[in-house]
Amino acid sequence: MSVPREKYLSSVWADGIFTNKVLFCTGGAGTICSMQVRAFVALGGNACIIGRNVEKTEKGAEDIATVRPGSKVIGIGGVDVREPKALQSAADRCAKELGGVDFAIAGAAGNFLAPISQLSANAFKTVMDIDALGSYNTAKAVLPYLVESAQKHKNTGSAQPTGTGGRLMFISATFHYKGQPLQAHVAAAKAAVDQISHSIAIEYGPYGVTSNIITPGPIANTEGVERLSKTDPESMKASMKRIPLGRYGEVKEIADATVYLFSEAGSYVNGNTLVVDGGQWRTAGASESAAWQYPDFLMSGAAVEGVKSGRRSKL
Ligand code: COA
Numbered sequence: 001m002s003v004p005r006e007k008y009l010s011s012v013w014a015d016g017i018f019t020n021k022v023l024f025c026t027g028g029a030g031t032i033c034s035m036q037v038r039a040f041v042a043l044g045g046n047a048c049i050i051g052r053n054v055e056k057t058e059k060g061a062e063d064i065a066t067v068r069p070g071s072k073v074i075g076i077g078g079v080d081v082r083e084p085k086a087l088q089s090a091a092d093r094c095a096k097e098l099g100g101v102d103f104a105i106a107g108a109a110g111n112f113l114a115p116i117s118q119l120s121a122n123a124f125k126t127v128m129d130i131d132a133l134g135s136y137n138t139a140k141a142v143l144p145y146l147v148e149s150a151q152k153h154k155n156t157g158s159a160q161p162t163g164t165g166g167r168l169m170f171i172s173a174t175f176h177y178k179g180q181p182l183q184a185h186v187a188a189a190k191a192a193v194d195q196i197s198h199s200i201a202i203e204y205g206p207y208g209v210t211s212n213i214i215t216p217g218p219i220a221n222t223e224g225v226e227r228l229s230k231t232d233p234e235s236m237k238a239s240m241k242r243i244p245l246g247r248y249g250e251v252k253e254i255a256d257a258t259v260y261l262f263s264e265a266g267s268y269v270n271g272n273t274l275v276v277d278g279g280q281w282r283t284a285g286a287s288e289s290a291a292w293q294y295p296d297f298l299m300s301g302a303a304v305e306g307v308k309s310g311r312r313s314k315l
Contacts, residue, residue, distance in 0.1 A: 002066060005067075007250075007252055008035040008038045008039050008255050009252060010252065013039075013043055013263070014043075015043060016043065017043050017163060017259075017264075018041075018103075018262070019044035020044075020045075020099075020162075021044070021045045022047065022094065022098040022099060022101050023037060023041075023047040023105065024048050024091060024094050024101045025037050025047060025048070025050065025107055026050045026087075026105070026107055026134070026138050027050070027108035027109060027171075028050060028057070028061075028064075028075075028107065029056050029059075029061075029075070031219075031222040031223045031224075032216060032251055032254050033105060033107035034060055034063075034064060035254065036258040038067050039252075039258060039259055040103070041064055041065070041073060042067045042068055043259065044068070045071075045102075045103075046072040046098050047061075047072075047073050047074070048074045048090065048093070048097075048098065049061050050077075050081075050087070050090050050108070051076075051077055051108070054078050058077055059075070060075055061075030062075070072098060074093075074094065074097060076090045076093060081106075081133075081135075082129045082130060084137045084140065084141070087138060087141040088140075088141045090141070091145065100149055101142050101146065101149065102145075102146070102149040102153070102164075102165035103146075103165070103168075103169075104139075104142040104169070105171065105258070106134070106135040106168070106169070106193075108134050108135075108138070109134075109171065110126065110130040111127065111183075111186050111224070111227060113182040114182055116184050119185060124188075126185075127186055127189050128189045128192070130189075131189035131190060131193055132192035132196070135170055135193045139200055142168070143200070143209070146167070146204070147207045147209055148166075149165035150165055154208065155210070155267050160264075164262060164267065166208050166210070167210050168200060168204075168209060168212075169212055169258065170211070170213045170214075171213070171214055171215075172190045172193050172214070172215045172273065173186060173190045173216075174215055174280070174281035175190060176188070176191040176194075177281050177284070178281045178284035179284070193213070194273065197271070198271050202271065210266075210271075211270065211271065212261050212269055212271070212272050213273040214254060214257050214261070214274050214276060215274065215277065216276055216277065217243070217249055217275070217276065217277020218249065218277070218280065219248060219254060220248040222251065241294070242283050242286065242294070243278040243279065243280045243283070244278060244280070244282065245279060247278065248278075249276060254276055257274050257276050260274075
């Protein structure tokens with residue numbers, strides 16, 4: 001499926017910034033991760049995408065490779081992130097066939113809606129294993145390669161002739177910031193993912209490796225939104241009201257954030273979380289009362305009674 005470039009990448013990035021660099025991405029055939037990889041490849045890089053489903057992963061790789069003639073994108077299917085040995089073999093194969101691993105995204109995740117009353121111990125463990133342990137396994141498999149890359153492409157704060165390298169990224173969620181029913185398993189797993197990233201930032205920063213997290217909010221036309229929310233027009237309208245920017249995000253906006261963190265522009269960002277959600281999780285405490293409904297009350301021009309100055313500026 002050919003995807004127009006403006007759908008997965010802004011026009012602000014310089015072509016060729018990832019030339020001769022290699023990205024290793026678990027879950028790389030998914031709706032969000034495939035666009036992150038696509039953006040990386042469009043800007044000059046090569047990639048290995050890893051997944052459980054062989055056909056989906058191989059087809060996904062073929063599809064991504066069409067964005068740039070001459071690019072190399074390998075789909076390594078049949079790999080479960082819960083299996084450290086399988087992941088290690090995938091990382092070794094990627095390095096052998098493409099010449100190294102300079103960037104990695106731990107993007108594989110499992111999710112479903114279930115209250116604790118319907119969540120067996122095995123169901124909880126399954127998501128913990130895929131998200132938390134799987135992210136850890138991914139990091140363990142690629143870190144030696146990332147250290148090697150970071151040594152070659154020094155992170156000094158000024159432009160390097162060979163560009164950047166040695167950067168790790170995790171994909172997380174905001175459930176554990178704001179509290180969310182039906183997501184006990186994922187909230188626990190993503191809290192662990194966040195901490196794994198922070199720990200790597202501390203322990204591998206001295207080797208020049210950076211570790212950061214991208215936390216997407218509701219992104220339009222993704223598996224996450226389809227699985228985790230109601231997509232009828234009324235429900236979507238209500239959910240968009242809780243997002244300060246009033247809309248769902250685009251996959252391009254996650255890809256752009258990825259390019260930023262992997263590029264020279266993101267060199268001094270380490271141990272951080274970039275939440276790309278239009279401000280959604282910040283409204284977790286927005287009042288539900290009819291009188292103060294968010295954002296209608298703010299947009300209405302009405303003043304709050306009893307404020308000492310009594311004045312209300314136009315904006
Ligand atoms: N509600 C409650 N429990 C569920 C569940 C659901 N919707 N889906 C799976 N489980 C439970 C199973 O019942 C089982 O527990 P049990 O042994 O007590 O019955 C346990 O989780 C493992 O299920 P299984 O299907 O064997 O796990 P799996 O490893 O094959 O797949 C997922 C688990 C999460 C990956 C699966 O739901 C899946 O394939 N999801 C699609 C990919 C995805 O989630 N992408 C993320 C998009 S945001």
